Amino acid sequence: MTKADDCSLDPEQLRAVELKAKNLLDRAEAWGVLPTPVDIILEAAKVKLAPTKAFDPARIMAYLQGKAASVVATLRSGLSKVFGIYDADDHIIHVDDTVVEAKQTFLKLHETGHAEMPHHRKTFRIFQDCEKSLSPEIANLFEREANNFARFALFQGTTYAQMAADSPMALNTPINLRKKFGASVYASAREFASTNSRECLVIVCEKAEMREGFGIVFPIRRIFPSAPFDRRFPVPADAFLHPDHALGPMLPIGRRRVKQTTVGLRDRNGDLHELVGEALDTTYNTIILIYPVKALTASTIILPPGFVANANSPTGRVV
Ligand SMILES: [Zn+2]
Incomplete structure (x- = not known):
């Protein structure tokens, strides 16, 4: 059996997530700057990236949980390794810098998604992300929202x-x-x-x-x-x-x-x-x-329902 897709947000949810990502790209003036300038995105979202010299999820979690009675979005199963943590109190993202660069980029945008969506921050103080929460088949709504946020920011809408x-x-x-x-x-x-x-x-x-x-x-x-x-x-x-x-x-x-x-x-x-x-x-x-062999050559694009067009792109259009 192949696994289900993560685009299983309903059109309204997807639209809300993409609007958040679009607003952040607007604030960062990142449209058309490729690849998406993650450092500027983080700055516009007012989140800081922790120094990654010693990414030690267990130590970071012990520290965060020791600060106060925490509400943690815990998704990791016992065996999966944590790659990213978002501390909503201090607006800090911790990312494992030993994973490949494309994955670090996606992680940073995913954690920024948690930061940019107020209902995430109001529900949990700490998010820890592993292979499971980043995988397209994740069932958890917040993780699917953060993944769609990251996807929109990475591929800059349309x-x-x-x-x-x-x-x-x-x-x-x-x-x-x-x-x-x-x-x-x-x-x-x-x-x-x-x-x-x-x-x-x-x-x-x-x-x-x-x-x-x-x-x-x-x-x-x-x-x-x-x-x-x-x-x-x-x-x-x-x-x-x-x-x-x-x-x-x-x-x-x-x-x-x-x-x-x-x-x-x-x-x-x-x-x-x-x-x-x-x-x-x-x-x-x-x-x-x-x-x-003879693929169609139409230059229109098909988008999922609720997809937010990039209004800043002169060619951005929804079919
Ligand atoms: Zn997450």
Whole structure:
């Protein structure tokens, strides 16, 4: 089973979160400055970043909890490592500086989201974030709100979607845009598919593993169809991909990158279509992009209901 998406905020909730993020980008005058200038964002939000020389979540939590009877938003399970802490009393963010830079950026924006949403601060004094709260499948509403806040701030509303719409339908597009926006390949590929007006599908697989009876398999973590793809094609329901699967030819086995490879896929009416697939093994996961040979070239973008357009962008528009 693949995991549910985190866009499961209802349109009103999403709109409220995106307005908060939009207001902060306005205050920081960050529109169009890429990647999003996180230091200026933090300053505009009046939150400070703690020195990260000794990020020790246990010590920080002991200190914070010792100051007063605390109300802690505790989500971490016993085993998961804490990467970020937001102390709402002192407006301080603590971030683990040993994680990759794109993750630190997302963490800082996520913690800023907690800081910018008054109902978060009124409910909890301390937020501690681990892999679980940052993962797209988190069930907790506040964490989903903070993740959507971070996503909006990172991709600057519709800015990413506009750039993707003006770029070729190819895996190189999210890979290149990822550098521009300071995002992970995963986050960039996800944004690419979920805001695209052309037919495309992104499949994110976990690290390959050996499984009895199949040999090497790529467990599917998440699937992101663009809205037009979803209308035309059924989204694969497999738990994993393997070399004998219809999408097998595009699995990066023994190589990092699979260039354009043709595969056949049946649409919702059962008609067979020729699609092209590309894949990249990022070492953390495998990202696969699939699209029809003749992808549509419309430069409009499809957005989720309630999505707040970037009013400052001359090309910002909602379809
Ligand atoms: Zn959080």
